[in-house]
Amino acid sequence: xxxxxxxxxxxxxxxxxxxxxxxxxxxxxxxxxxxxxxxxxxxxxxxxxxxxxxxxxxxxxxxxxxxxxxxxxxxxxxxxxxxxxxxxxxxxxxxxxxxxxxxxxxxxxxxxxxxxxxxxxxxxxxxxxxxxxxxxxxxxxxxxxxxxxxxxxxxxxxxxxxxxxxxxxxxxxxxxxxxxxxxxxxxxxxxxxxxxxxxxxxxxxxxxxxxxxxxxxxxxxxxxxxxxxxxxxxxxxxxxxxxxxxxxxxxxxxxxxxxxxxxxxxxxxxxxxxxxxxxxxxxxxxxxxxxxxxxxxxxxxxxxxxxxxxxxxxxxxxxxxxxxxxxxxxxxxxxxxxxxxxxxxxxxxxxxxxxxxxxxxxxxxxxxxxxxxxxxxxxxxxxxxxxxxxxxxxxxxxxxxxxxxxxxxxxxxxxxxxxxxxxxxxxxxxxxxxxxxxxxx
Ligand code: S3P
Numbered sequence: 001x002x003x004x005x006x007x008x009x010x011x012x013x014x015x016x017x018x019x020x021x022x023x024x025x026x027x028x029x030x031x032x033x034x035x036x037x038x039x040x041x042x043x044x045x046x047x048x049x050x051x052x053x054x055x056x057x058x059x060x061x062x063x064x065x066x067x068x069x070x071x072x073x074x075x076x077x078x079x080x081x082x083x084x085x086x087x088x089x090x091x092x093x094x095x096x097x098x099x100x101x102x103x104x105x106x107x108x109x110x111x112x113x114x115x116x117x118x119x120x121x122x123x124x125x126x127x128x129x130x131x132x133x134x135x136x137x138x139x140x141x142x143x144x145x146x147x148x149x150x151x152x153x154x155x156x157x158x159x160x161x162x163x164x165x166x167x168x169x170x171x172x173x174x175x176x177x178x179x180x181x182x183x184x185x186x187x188x189x190x191x192x193x194x195x196x197x198x199x200x201x202x203x204x205x206x207x208x209x210x211x212x213x214x215x216x217x218x219x220x221x222x223x224x225x226x227x228x229x230x231x232x233x234x235x236x237x238x239x240x241x242x243x244x245x246x247x248x249x250x251x252x253x254x255x256x257x258x259x260x261x262x263x264x265x266x267x268x269x270x271x272x273x274x275x276x277x278x279x280x281x282x283x284x285x286x287x288x289x290x291x292x293x294x295x296x297x298x299x300x301x302x303x304x305x306x307x308x309x310x311x312x313x314x315x316x317x318x319x320x321x322x323x324x325x326x327x328x329x330x331x332x333x334x335x336x337x338x339x340x341x342x343x344x345x346x347x348x349x350x351x352x353x354x355x356x357x358x359x360x361x362x363x364x365x366x367x368x369x370x371x372x373x374x375x376x377x378x379x380x381x382x383x384x385x386x387x388x389x390x391x392x393x394x395x396x397x398x399x400x401x402x403x404x405x406x407x408x409x410x411x412x413x414x415x416x417x418x419x420x421x422x423x424x425x426x427x428x429x430x431x432x433x434x435x436x437x438x439x440x441x
Contacts, residue, residue, distance in 0.1 A: 010397065010413045010427060012404030013385075013436040015250075018257040020433045024244045026051040026076065026237035027265050028422050029175070029203050030295070032102050034235040035060045036110060036183070037207050038080035039068035040088065043232030047078040050237055054421045055100035062095040062107055066118075082232050085186055090116035094155065097122045099350060099394075099421045101129050102176055104154065108134050109180025112143035113187030114160040121155040125350050125392050131156050134180050137168045141184055141192075165190035165226070172345060173318035175200035175269075182208065182215075182224050191225040198315040201269045206294050207235070238265035238297040242322045243423045245273055246398050247433065249330050251302035252282050253406045259433060261300040263292075272319035274300075276327060280307045280334055309336030309379060317342045324375075325399035328357045331377035332366040333406060344373035350418070351393035360388040360400045364407055385409035394418040398426055405435055 026049035036059065038045030050056065052074040060078070064070050067089040069081035088111070097104040097120055104120050108131065111118045121127075131152040135145035141163040147156040165188040170177055178194050182204055185192030197220070205222055208215050211230040216223045244261040251259035265271070266286065277284055283305040289298040309331060312320065317340075320327065324343055331338035346353040358370040363386040367378040385407045390397035397416045404411030416439065419426050427439050 007415045008417050009440055010401055010416045011438050011440060012401050012411045012413070014407060015254045015405040015435045018251055018254045018259055018433040018435060021260040021262060022247070022429055022432065023262040024239045024247070024264070024429070025053065025423065025425070027240040028053065028055060028242070029102065029201055030235070030237045030265070031056040032059045032106060033179070033203050033207050034237065035063055035070070035078065035080055036106055037211060037230060038082055038232060038235070039063040040085050040110070040186070041082035041211055041230040041232040042084055043082055045080040045082060045232040046234045047080065048076065048234070048236045050076050050078050051240065052076060053424050054098055055103060058096065058098045058100050059103040059107065062091070062097065062103065065091040065093070065095060082230070085229060086114065088114050091118050094119040094121045097126060099123050099126055099418065101126060101350070104156070105131070105134050105176040105180050106183060108145060108156060108158050109138065109183035111158045112138045112141065112145070112160050112184040113163055117157060117159045119155055119157045127154045129154070130348055133172070133174065133177050137166065137177070137181050138184055140166050140168065141188055143184065163188035165192040167193040167195070169195045170197060173198040173200045174345070175204070178222070179204040182222070185224045186213070186226055188226055191223050193221060193223045196220045198318050199269055200318045201267065203267070210294050234293070236293045238292055238295055239263050241265045241270050244300060245323050245326055246402055246426070247429070248284065248300055248302045249326050250402045250405055250430070250433070252277065252284070252305055252307065252330065253333050253402070255304050257304045259302050261302070263297050264300050266296045266298050269319050272316050273323040273327060276310060276312050276316070276320065277330065279310045280330070281305060282307060307334035309334045309338035311339040311341070313339070313341040321345060322395060325353055325357045325395050326402065328361060328368070328375055328377055329399050329403045332361060332368070332379050332381045332383060332403065334379045336379065338377045338379065339374065341371065341374040349393065351391035351396055353393065353396060356391040356393060356396045357399065360396065361403060363388050364403055364411065383407035385411040387412040387414060390415045390418055392418050394422045398423065401430070401437060
């Protein structure tokens, strides 16, 4: 056995069969928003199912640093005492957002509407991620956002102040940018309109409306008219579709498997992977669909099956943006040529996910080709275990671990501390289904 050097790594061996029921932790996007919007609401917001992973804990701590009382950290049940729309106070130090692009971008929008200045920092990966996409619209609204170079890289300082509402056409389908503008718009003079090129996740809009904001959404156009205080609401966070997706694909690929994933978020702006997998012939069913706190949830039942290749492109991509690495893994086991296009946004995530997946899966003997905005994968391939890098990216790490379940021999994924940013307990849960995977220092 080759020793794992320096960083934590995950060793995965081929799985014979995966079987069981489980509930994955709470949704990351909804957890961020619950603690942010709860923090500026009037009254106490109780959050159940909060994701106690590093990304969301950073956002919660940043809100606390700006004067919001939060009880229960780092558990799943939080009480957030809202300070009102303009009640935040200047933080005593820079807000360290760790690896979290969502945390940083949403908070830049939030602080823009407050009468103070704040600096937000992040880890090495976050420090490479562009904030110009936020600086530009917030600048048009009257805030000043400065960072390093043309791309406004972190550390970023935002000078909040008197904002005016704008109409802004998003150059990319990004829920982070959309949400930052809407959060700033809460404290602007006049309405703010955001027009998306394709629908991105709509949790901010749903939660704002549930808290009493005057928000209208008509297909790709969202208009927020400020003036209403937000009323605290209890939020029950469903299980994260993006986390459940790893086990769902694992069950499809590993022979003789059946896995049930309980109470998973099925919001249509998030769950397009289900549509693509069904098109590929996947044996996936959804039972007990219902609405919980304004979001659709249900149990996903996935069994091993034969897959055939398909194409994923266009308006569907934003609705499965975080699942593309995993879709690439599924495509290695599907018959035919799978094409993923219009996914250039993946190059500016926690890592360049197109490059990272092409590198990792090629090292495991997949037939994979990188396009400027996607991947071409020819399957099925007999994957072979290899030592591969996560590139410090949680979704790359977990997607490669799923590939390792169907590879011959041992797969070692290096640098897997990052998994804790979104899914603490991932390896343990995979073992619970019958997989042979161990974490090593
Ligand atoms: C998120 C939006 C997406 C997604 C990220 C979470 C959010 O990013 O990739 O994991 O919670 O708003 P973009 O807005 O950059 O597409």
